[in-house]
Amino acid sequence: ISREPEKLQEAYGKSEFSKACLLARRLSERGVRFVQVYYGNRQPWDTHSNHDKSNERLCKDIDQPIAQLMTDLKQRGLLDETLIVWGGEFGRTPTAQGGINGRDHNPFGFCMWMAGGGIKGGTIHGASDEFGFRAMQDKVHVHDLHATILHLMGIDHERLTYHYSGRDFRLTDIAGEVVHNIIA
Incomplete structure (x- = not known):
């Protein structure tokens, strides 16, 4: 990673997750067929308390490196043959837990996203109820x-x-x- 131009390292960011995304790109360039990048040391997404501030921080931590990974793969002609899947095993409830501003586990309605590798960009598949609690349309x-x-x-x-x-x-x-309907 240290051999990458400083400007590119800055584009990914300086966090461990940023470095993992840059490493994922390098592995993909070299023909590695499956790469998993994990963000979640000590389960930071398990926001049973302080959900709003935690979620804001978590999203800021991942947005820049993931966006740069996709940009980098596209510029190198690799995005069309690289499938990116982002998700977890469940979502969070749309309402707060008691007075602690937390969210409980929600296996009934949550989202994942996929890009590259044959996915039709900009496609939204499915919808939840008006509260965001339960998948209602085009369930997967x-x-x-x-x-x-x-x-x-x-x-x-x-x-x-x-x-x-x-x-x-x-x-x-x-x-x-x-x-x-999500396939290009």
Whole structure:
């Protein structure tokens, strides 16, 4: 990373997450097929208290490095062949928890985003209720998400199986469907 121009390092930022995003770009350039960048030492997204200030800080921490990673990949001609997936395993409730300005876990309605690698840019898929609590329109099950990611990687999720206890199982179970309207 220290061999990267100072101006580019500044464009990513100086945090550990910034360095991880820059390293992800370098690994992608060298043909590494799967790179995971993790932001969350000591579970900072688990905002059961002080949600508003924590969320503002967290978003500021990730916005610059992720935007620069996408810009950098695009400038180098790598974004079209690199799938970026940002998300977690659940969201936060839309209402505060008691008087501590926290938010509880919400598995019923949350968002993720994907870019590059065959994704149709600017597409919004699905909608929640008016409170932002529950997915109501065009819901995507985790098996659908996995089927879509596998499809974008050129893998037929219906044929990809593993053998266990005498029979074949699919990673996407029996219900996974590719979400075609987000694909370019």
